[in-house]
Amino acid sequence: MAADMPRPKSGVNALWKRLKRNKGAVFGLLLVLLLVCVAVLAPVISPYDPYAQKVANRFKPPSSEHLMGTDELGRDILSRIIWGTRISLLNGLVAVLIAMTLGVSVGLLAGYYPALDNLIMRVADILMALPGILLAIAIVAALGPGLANVMIAVGISSVPPFVRITRASVLSIREHEYIEAARAVGARDSQIVSSHVLPNCVAPILVYSTLRLSTVILSTAILSFLGLGAQPPTPEWGAMVSIARAYLRIAPHTAFFPILAIFITVLAFNFVGDGLRDALDPRLKV
Amino acid sequence: MRTYVARRVLMLIPVLLGVSVLVFLLLHLAPGNPALLIAGADAPPETVARIERQLGLDQPLYVQYWRYLSGVLRGDLGRSLRSRVPVSEEIRRTFGVTLQLTVVGVTLSALGGIPLGVTSAVHQNSIVDNITMFTALLGISMPVFAVGLILMWVFGLNLGWFPISGFKPLTTVEGWRHIVLPAITVSLASVATLARLTRSSMLEVLRQDYVRTSRAKGLGERKVIYRHALKNALLPVITVVGLQFGYLLGGAVVTETIFSIPGMGRLSVSAIGMRDFPIVQGTVLVIAVVFVLVNLLVDLLYALIDPRIRYK
Numbered sequence: 314m315a316a317d318m319p320r321p322k323s324g325v326n327a328l329w330k331r332l333k334r335n336k337g338a339v340f341g342l343l344l345v346l347l348l349v350c351v352a353v354l355a356p357v358i359s360p361y362d363p364y365a366q367k368v369a370n371r372f373k374p375p376s377s378e379h380l381m382g383t384d385e386l387g388r389d390i391l392s393r394i395i396w397g398t399r400i401s402l403l404n405g406l407v408a409v410l411i412a413m414t415l416g417v418s419v420g421l422l423a424g425y426y427p428a429l430d431n432l433i434m435r436v437a438d439i440l441m442a443l444p445g446i447l448l449a450i451a452i453v454a455a456l457g458p459g460l461a462n463v464m465i466a467v468g469i470s471s472v473p474p475f476v477r478i479t480r481a482s483v484l485s486i487r488e489h490e491y492i493e494a495a496r497a498v499g500a501r502d503s504q505i506v507s508s509h510v511l512p513n514c515v516a517p518i519l520v521y522s523t524l525r526l527s528t529v530i531l532s533t534a535i536l537s538f539l540g541l542g543a544q545p546p547t548p549e550w551g552a553m554v555s556i557a558r559a560y561l562r563i564a565p566h567t568a569f570f571p572i573l574a575i576f577i578t579v580l581a582f583n584f585v586g587d588g589l590r591d592a593l594d595p596r597l598k599v
Numbered sequence: 600m601r602t603y604v605a606r607r608v609l610m611l612i613p614v615l616l617g618v619s620v621l622v623f624l625l626l627h628l629a630p631g632n633p634a635l636l637i638a639g640a641d642a643p644p645e646t647v648a649r650i651e652r653q654l655g656l657d658q659p660l661y662v663q664y665w666r667y668l669s670g671v672l673r674g675d676l677g678r679s680l681r682s683r684v685p686v687s688e689e690i691r692r693t694f695g696v697t698l699q700l701t702v703v704g705v706t707l708s709a710l711g712g713i714p715l716g717v718t719s720a721v722h723q724n725s726i727v728d729n730i731t732m733f734t735a736l737l738g739i740s741m742p743v744f745a746v747g748l749i750l751m752w753v754f755g756l757n758l759g760w761f762p763i764s765g766f767k768p769l770t771t772v773e774g775w776r777h778i779v780l781p782a783i784t785v786s787l788a789s790v791a792t793l794a795r796l797t798r799s800s801m802l803e804v805l806r807q808d809y810v811r812t813s814r815a816k817g818l819g820e821r822k823v824i825y826r827h828a829l830k831n832a833l834l835p836v837i838t839v840v841g842l843q844f845g846y847l848l849g850g851a852v853v854t855e856t857i858f859s860i861p862g863m864g865r866l867s868v869s870a871i872g873m874r875d876f877p878i879v880q881g882t883v884l885v886i887a888v889v890f891v892l893v894n895l896l897v898d899l900l901y902a903l904i905d906p907r908i909r910y911k
Contacts, residue, residue, distance in 0.1 A: 435613060435617070439614055442617070444845035444886070445846075445849065447849045450849075451883045452625075453871070454871040454876075454883075456628060534744075535742055538742070539852070540868075541868075551742070561751065562756055
């Protein structure tokens with residue numbers, strides 16, 4: 314993976330070297346790679362149409378014909394899980410990108426301009442006064458249910474930690490002599506931030522983004538489970554479990570496989586995130 | 600200590616005001632006219648106008664906020680748009696249930712997570728440590744609803760050991776039987792988080808000079824660990840227990856829905872489905888206030904245990 318990339322910045326490069334030695338992280342990385350392949354190849358590898366109903370064939374337990382059985386409308390669960398991989402990964406990625414873009418910009422402002430720092434951090438405190446999932450629920454309540462709104466809500470509720478981490482890195486970078494030197498030769502603030510400050514906070518932000526991906530995928534699944542996210546018949550894992558819940562007694566497999574899918578995905582990102590965190594700094598706790 | 604307490608309590612005011620602004624704005628975040636949204640797109644104009652008047656939506660925003668805030672301070676959170684019952688009454692009816700579930704959950708996570716973390720740290724890199732940490736990683740990778748459904752399926756539907764729905768007061772044996780599965784559900788991720796945190800905090804402390812000193816002066820290993828190391832290792836853990844309280848309140852929303860527990864979480868989820876904004880605002884506000892207060896208590900406790908904090 315690293316070979317095809319343009320030569321990374323030294324911080325990231327060192328991180329990658331240390332990461333390679335962590336068995337858990339490599340395992341997680343392979344798992345993530347596999348999930349990405351499943352998501353990309355969904356139309357090719359899924360054995361059935363995830364929406365095709367065959368009511369006569371409902372609640373069939375796993376068999377050679379349907380490896381994960383069929384659901385309450387006779388749809389092939391494996392195909393739905395495969396398509397669901399796409400939804401979950403895309404969702405997670407978009408939500409983290411939203412959080413990262415907003416959080417890093419605001420964090421840079423807070424860290425670089427002491428005048429803004431206090432105000433920004435107080436607002437972050439207020440957002441953090443709500444447990445993350447509850448903040449997301451509240452935002453979805455306002456925007457209305459739906460997958461796109463869930464992405465926005467989960468993204469926004471993940472902004473404060475990004476602000477904090479970016480700010481903390483900027484605060485320590487700001488004191489370095491090379492910043493003073495850049496200022497002495499007359500570099501503008503925007504230049505200093507974009508070519509000296511930002512590249513040096515990439516590592517912690519990257520690590521946190523990976524750790525956050527697992528949280529975000531969990532939150533999205535939870536909101537969909539509560540009926541606030543993906544609506545039927547979308548093959549979203551949380552939504553699938555939500556429906557399967559009603560048939561737990563007669564067809565537990567309809568709940569089991571989507572749960573397994575969420576679990577494996579979140580576990581994969583947790584492995585990578587943990588490994589990255591240890592590689593960056595064993596003491597870093599967020 | 601007194602100045603520290605006063606300062607921390609004063610710092611609470613802007614945060615709580617901010618939370619109230621946030622909760623107030625929830626209604627206005629929604630695209631379009633909130634009254635139309637609440638009434639439904641095909642509602643007659645009279646209904647929309649009535650809702651507008653009832654919510655004071657025809658007033659400028661700051662007037663609306665001022666009204667909202669002065670209402671909240673008097674304990675008036677508005678009325679449910681569906682049942683017309685005052686929101687404060689709905690919350691009073693459900694708050695105790697959620698609080699009991701959360702308190703039992705937090706207790707369970709502390710009693711489970713901290714000893715697991717200590718054991719792991721003391722036997723670092725042993726089989727016990729590896730198994731515990733691997734299980735903990737599995738624990739934080741499970742969504743709350745998955746834990747709930749699996750417990751429900753195994754211990755409720757198949758083994759029939761515990762009831763799978765409803766709530767009874769904890770003063771009865773039946774009450775405790777009802778809360779077993781929901782409490783484990785809501786606390787499992789916290790047990791895992793606390794175990795991981797306690798372990799790393801303990802490992803950090805065990806490397807300190809004073810631990811080496813106490814070993815050097817011939818103290819037994821047990822005394823070193825429990826008397827000297829654990830006390831210091833628990834400091835950061837206490838803060839996180841406070842934070843876990845908040846996560847558990849969030850998790851309670853899901854758990855209550857799964858186990859049909861008549862608490863504040865289920866109230867708010869069903870209110871979202873019915874676009875019953877005053878209920879949603881009320882429950883979110885109450886949970887935020889509880890969370891903020893618990894964190895304040897934890898911080899004060901922290902300062903009480905560790906005098907260094909007070910003089911910062």
